[in-house]
C-alpha cells in the first residue's frame with residue numbers, strides 16, 4: 001500500500017463503582033426495569049445538585065498511575081453543552097482543560113519490538129441515558145444516565161491496525177487487573193472511538209483531515225471499522241480526493257462506516273466550568289495512598305515469573321493473561337510439597353508452567369470450562385507431579401489423569417490408583433509381553449536388526465497392550481537386549 005495509517009483512540013470505560021457519578025443511584029443498572037434506577041439528579045431536573053463520587057475519582061487516578069500519567073492536583077469539572085435526547089440537562093458534566101490525568105503511556109509489544117503509545121489524557125464524566133427505538137417510537141431509559149464514565153484519549157501513535165488491536169487488548173487487560181471496570185463489552189462497559197487518516201509512505205506530519213468513527217462496541221468491531229475505513233480512504237486518495245473531515249458511525253452487521261455529520265469543534269460545545277461543583281484539590285497524601293495500593297501489573301508479574309521462577313517468557317505472558325489465572329497458577333506453585341520438589345529440580349516451575357498451559361488450560365478450552373471452576377487442588381497436583389517425576393507414571397498418563405480429574409471432579413491420584421495406572425517398570429513383566437509380540441510377528445523380529453522402524457512398532461504394540469503404562473526406558477533397553 002502507498003499509504004500509512006495514523007490512528008488515535010478514545011476509549012470510554014464505565015467504572016464499576018457502587019453508585020452513579022453525581023447521585024446515590026446504583027451504578028449497576030443492568031437488567032433493571034426501565035427508568036426505575038433514577039433520581040432528580042440523574043434525570044436532570046432543574047435545581048438538583050450533583051455530588052461528586054470520590055470512589056470514581058480514585059479509580060481514574062488508579063488508572064492514570066497505572067498508565068504512567070501525571071496527575072493534575074488541581075482539577076475541575078466542566079459543562080459540555082450539546083442537545084441530544086439522551087442528555088436530560090442539555091449538557092454533560094465532563095472535564096475540559098484540567099483532566100485528572102495527562103501525558104502517560106502504555107508500552108505494547110508489536111513485531112517483538114516494544115513501542116510506547118502515549119496517553120494524552122484521562123478524564124471523568126457521566127454516561128448518558130439510553131435511547132431505544134421500538135415499533136416506530138423512540139424511547140429513553142434513564143437507568144444508565146449518570147453512571148461514571150472514564151474517557152482515555154491516546155495520541156495518534158498507531159501506525160497500523162495490529163498495533164491498535166494489541167493496545168486495545170492490553171488496555172482492557174490492565175483495566176481489569178486494577179479492577180476499575182468490569183470491561184464487559186456485551187454490556188457496553190467499554191466503547192471505542194477512532195480517528196483515522198492516511199499519509200503517503202515517506203511523508204511526515206499529520207494529514208490535513210481526520211475522520212472520526214464513533215460507537216464501536218468491541219475490539220472485533222474496531223478491527224472491522226479500521227479495515228473498512230482505511231480501504232475507503234486510500235481509494236479516495238488514490239483518486240486524488242481528500243477524504244472529508246467528518247464523524248462516521250459503524251454499521252455493526254456490514255462493518256461499513258457511514259457518514260453522520262461534519263465534525264464539531266470543541267468551541268461548539270461551549271465548555272465552561274461546572275458552577276455546581278467546586279474545583280477539586282488532590283493532596284499528595286491522597287495520591288500516594290492510591291499509588292501504594294496499586295498492585296503489580298501483568299507485565300511486571302510476567303517478568304517476575306521469568307526472573308524468580310525461571311519460567312519461559314512467552315508462557316509467563318499466557319499465565320498473567322488475567323489476574324484470576326495468575327492467582328490460580330501462583331496458588332498451585334505456592335504449595336509446600338511443590339516447593340520441596342523444586343529444591344531438587346531447577347526447572348520444576350517451568351515444567352509446571354508447561355503442564356499448566358499445555359494441559360490444564362488446554363483441557364479447559366477443549367471442554368469449554370472455566371479455570372476457576374475446575375478441580376485443581378495444589379496438594380493433589382503435587383502428589384501426581386511427584387508420581388511423574390519419579391517416573392511412576394508417564395506424561396501421557398499424567399495428562400489423562402488430570403483431564404479425568406477435571407471432568408469427573410475426583411482426585412487424579414485416586415484415578416491413577418483405582419485404574420492401576422502406575423507405570424510398569426518391572427523387566428520380567430515387560431519381557432513376557434515383548435516376547436509374545438515377537439513370537440506373533442516373526443517378520444518383525446527378522447527386520448529388527450536392519451530397520452529401526454520395527455523397534456518403534458514393537459514399542460507401540462507394548463504401549464497399546466499396557467495402555468501406555470510401560471516404562472519407556474526399561475522397554476527400550478529390554479528390546480535392545482532381546483535382539
Ligand code: ZN
Nearest residue numbers: 023025039042
Ligand atoms: Zn440518580
Ligand code: MN
Nearest residue numbers: 012094125151
Ligand atoms: Mn466523552
